[in-house]
Amino acid sequence: AQSVTQPDIHITVSEGASxxxxxxxxxxxxxxxxxxxxxxxxxxxxxxxxxxxxxLVQGIKxxxxxxxxxxxxxxxxxxxxHWSDAAEYFCAVAPFSGxxxxxxxxxxxxxxxxx
Amino acid sequence: xxxxxxxPRHEVTEMGQEVTLRCKPISGxxxxxxxxxTMMRGLELLIYFNNNVPIDDSGMPEDRFSAKMPNASFSTLxxxxxxxxxxxxxxxxxxxxxxxxYFGPGTRLLVL
Numbered sequence: 136a137q138s139v140t141q142p143d144i145h146i147t148v149s150e151g152a153s154x155x156x157x158x159x160x161x162x163x164x165x166x167x168x169x170x171x172x173x174x175x176x177x178x179x180x181x182x183x184x185x186x187x188x189x190x191l192v193q194g195i196k197x198x199x200x201x202x203x204x205x206x207x208x209x210x211x212x213x214x215x216x217h218w219s220d221a222a223e224y225f226c227a228v229a230p231f232s233g234x235x236x237x238x239x240x241x242x243x244x245x246x247x248x249x250x
Numbered sequence: 251x252x253x254x255x256x257x258p259r260h261e262v263t264e265m266g267q268e269v270t271l272r273c274k275p276i277s278g279x280x281x282x283x284x285x286x287x288t289m290m291r292g293l294e295l296l297i298y299f300n301n302n303v304p305i306d307d308s309g310m311p312e313d314r315f316s317a318k319m320p321n322a323s324f325s326t327l328x329x330x331x332x333x334x335x336x337x338x339x340x341x342x343x344x345x346x347x348x349x350x351x352y353f354g355p356g357t358r359l360l361v362l
Contacts, residue, residue, distance in 0.1 A: 178353040240293040
C-alpha cells in the first residue's frame with residue numbers, strides 16, 4: 136500500500152536559519168508529489184507540486200523541493216526561514232490510478248520559529 | 251475567485267444530533283473531496299465526487315455518514331446521529347479534472 140512518511144513531528148529553527156523538512160514515500164511508480172502548509176485554524180495551502188520534468192521545483196513563499204527517485208524522497212527546503220513560516224507542513228502523494236488523484240498525506244511536521 | 255467555501259466554520263452539537271456540513275466548490279472544478287483531520291489519524295479522505303457522482307466512498311467511516319452533491323455548486327456531508335468520536339476538522343477540497351486540489355478553510359466540529 137502507498138504511504139508517506141514524515142520522520143520529524145516537530146522541528147524548531149531560528150529565524151534566518153535554513154530549513155529542510157523530510158518526506159519519503161512508498162509507491163511502485165513515481166507518484167505525483169505535493170507539499171501543503173497549514174497555519175493554525177486554517178485550511179491547507181499548496182506550496183508546490185511535482186508531476187514530471189525538472190526534479191527541483193520552486194514553490195511559493197521561497198520554498199523549493201527536490202524529488203530524488205533513488206531515495207523515494209521529496210524534501211522541502213527554504214534557505215532562510217521567517218517567523219511567519221511557523222505552521223504545520225504536510226507532504227502528500229497521489230498515485231495516479233482510477234482516473235483521479237487520491238491524495239495520501241503524511242502525518243505532518245510542525246515547524247516552530249525562534250526569533 | 252472566492253476559493254472553496256465551507257460552512258459552518260465551527261459547529262458544537264450534542265451526541266445524537268444530526269450535523270450537516272456544506273461545501274461550495276471553486277467555479278469550474280468538477281471534482282470534490284471530503285477529508286477529516288484528527289490528531290490520532292491525521293488527514294483522511296472520506297469520499298470523492300466527480301461530475302457530481304460519488305466515485306470512491308471507501309473512506310466513509312460508517313452508515314452514520316452520508317454525502318451528497320446535488321449539483322456542481324454544492325455538496326453536503328451529513329452525520330446522523332453524531333457521536334463524540336466524530337469531533338474533528340472536516341475539509342472540502344476541489345479540483346478541475348486531476349489537477350491540484352484546493353482546500354477550503356474547514357469546519358471544526360465538536361460533539362459533546
